[in-house]
Amino acid sequence: MQAHRQKTLWTLTANPAPALETASIPRTADVVIIGAGFTGLTAAREIAKSGKTAVVLEASYIGAGATGVNAGFVVPNFAKADPATVYQKLPRGKADALLRLVGEGADTVFSTIREEQISCDANQVGWLQPAYGTATADLLRKRTADWQALGRPVRFLSPQEVEQQTSLSIYSGGLLDESGGTIHPLNYAMGLAEAVKRHGGVIREGAEVRDVRQTSGGWTVIFTGGVIQAGAVLLCTNAFTTGAAGRLGRTTVPLRVYQVATRPLPRETVERISPNHRPVGDTRSNLFTYRLDRDNRLISGGMAVIPVGAFERIGKAVVDRLVSELRLEQHPGVEIVWTGVAAMTPDFLPRLHEFGRGFFGGIGCNGRGIAMTAQLGRVLARAALGEPLETLPVPTVKARPLPFHAFTPIVASAALAHARFKDRMMK
Missing domain, CATH: 3.50.50.60 (FAD/NAD(P)-binding domain)
Structure with a gap:
């Protein structure tokens, strides 16, 4: 059924x-x-x-x-690893092969979309990972160099360049992968x-x-x-x-993630926070992400420490965070909240x-x-x-x-609570 x-x-x-x-x-x-x-x-x-x-x-x-x-992010790298980690875990030849495969992932998606003429709001405008803190910026510089050595179109942006792309002055630079982007999944x-x-x-x-x-x-x-x-x-x-x-x-390990879409934003707000419509995902433990859809809705996500009543609570919390972080002139409101499960090895x-x-x-x-x-x-x-x-x-x-x-979601909830505490301590 x-x-x-x-x-x-x-x-x-x-x-x-x-x-x-x-x-x-x-x-x-x-x-x-x-x-x-x-x-x-x-x-x-x-x-x-x-x-x-x-x-x-x-x-x-x-x-x-x-x-x-x-959420429709097309990101050709690892969420919780980097090339240095792969080289530590695998023999050199196997590591190189895996890294090339991962690095070419977004290009493969957009190539398939073109080849099969799939109508899915494909937008290969790059993916931006801003660095929260100077230590993380140094890590992203090294990660950028590693991907560049593999021939990938990755570069490190200055804090000023990240601010131009996001309107946010809290970051110490950022990694931009030109091959990333967004789609209607x-x-x-x-x-x-x-x-x-x-x-x-x-x-x-x-x-x-x-x-x-x-x-x-x-x-x-x-x-x-x-x-x-x-x-x-x-x-x-x-x-x-x-x-x-x-x-x-x-x-x-299954991770339940909630995705939230706001009502459409005014054009002048879009031009300020995302002039190139690039998807963004920063380096904080309590990850801050956002992207725009074809109608200029903001899409972001989050997880719930306590699952009871999470739809309404997470929807409000995610949009309130977008308003606060991006200094939105008007609260766009929650249009829809949905959920799914990510599998983590x-x-x-x-x-x-x-x-x-x-x-x-x-x-x-x-x-x-x-x-x-x-x-x-x-x-x-x-x-x-x-x-x-x-x-x-x-x-x-x-x-x-x-x-x-069956008990791994409890561990994930505890890890999320710890991540939020760490981010508060960094402020």
């Missing part, structure tokens, strides 16, 4: 959904992809383009998970679904995969309403933990899992879901098409469910 679609800014402004209900499911497929989010749809597109049969099974509907409820997902169909793939919504069993000829995939035989299977279900998705979801890096010969999963976008899924889906497709795992740029890690996974 399909769940009720959550009302978000993206559902209110979406293009018509692709017609999928007429798709018949074949008895066999070269590859079955479980999950019709960014990762699964990207993988299916790559497989279908290669001439192989690709069948996507989605438990609910396109955009039901993080794909349809994120739900329209992007639906455009990917149309592309999968156009290249010969099949997508079925309302088809929860209950089990995946190995057979002598490959894999038997048991889903709501049927069974399909596959040569290879890709698990692309991110933080979900029901049915077959538990193999992936329980290996990560313990080391904050992406990883592949092999559940058996020809059965792979990929996870670990860690808050960089649009750019990283574009790359993760392509890497998973390469694995399904027979490329040896050791040659792929994402490391393969044994899947280990986190102990006491």
Whole structure:
């Protein structure tokens, strides 16, 4: 059964959904992809383009998970790591390959949008990370140099340049990645679904995969309403933990994030706080982010230490913070609040899992879901098409469910409270 679609800014402004209900499911497929989010749809597109049969099974509907409820930031780097961290954790060659993959993530998204002519408010204007404090500015200078050494269009901005871009004088500089930007994430997902169909793939919504069993000829995939035989299977279900998705979801820490959109801002305010419409995400522990949509609504987000009554409370708190930080002349009010779950890996890096010969999963976008899924889906497709795992740029890690996974949200709430305390102490 399909769940009720959550009302978000993206559902209110979406293009018509692709017609999928007429798709018949074949008895066999070269590859079955479980999950019709960014990762699964990207993988299916790559497989279908290669001439192989690709069948996507989605438990609910396109955009039901993080794909349809994120803020639409396209950011080609790590949220909680940097090149130096990757070089510490991986051999040099493997680290270089992963960093190049991550750094090219935004370019891959916008290239796919152009290639498939997807209408999703794509705006490749760069991504700005202002530095809060001089120590963080020094860290971002080093990070900038590391990305530049890898050939990425990244530069460090002075405090004055950051103020010109944001109107904020509280920062000590900032990292600008020219390849980043913003999109309408739900329209992007639906455009990917149309592309999968156009290249010969099949997508079925309302088809929860209950089990995946190995057979002598490959894999038997048991889903709501049927069974399909596959040569290879890709698990692309991110933080979900029901049915077959538990193999992936329980290996990560789930973080519930609330997104908030204001009513549209006046043009003169937009020109002051975001003259180039660049998305912004600073370095504070209690992250401050904002972007504009096509109608000049401000979009930002936050997390709740206490989940009870969070929609109204977080919506007000996020917009009040926008008003205070950006010194908005008028309070724009809350237009809509929505929520989703981000999956964080313990080391904050992406990883592949092999559940058996020809059965792979990929996870670990860690808050960089649009750019990283574009790359993760392509890497998973390469694995399904027979490329040896050791040659792929994402490391393969044994899947280990986190102990006491059900209690990890409590730990996340405590970490958020601590982050807010740290930021107050820095003032």
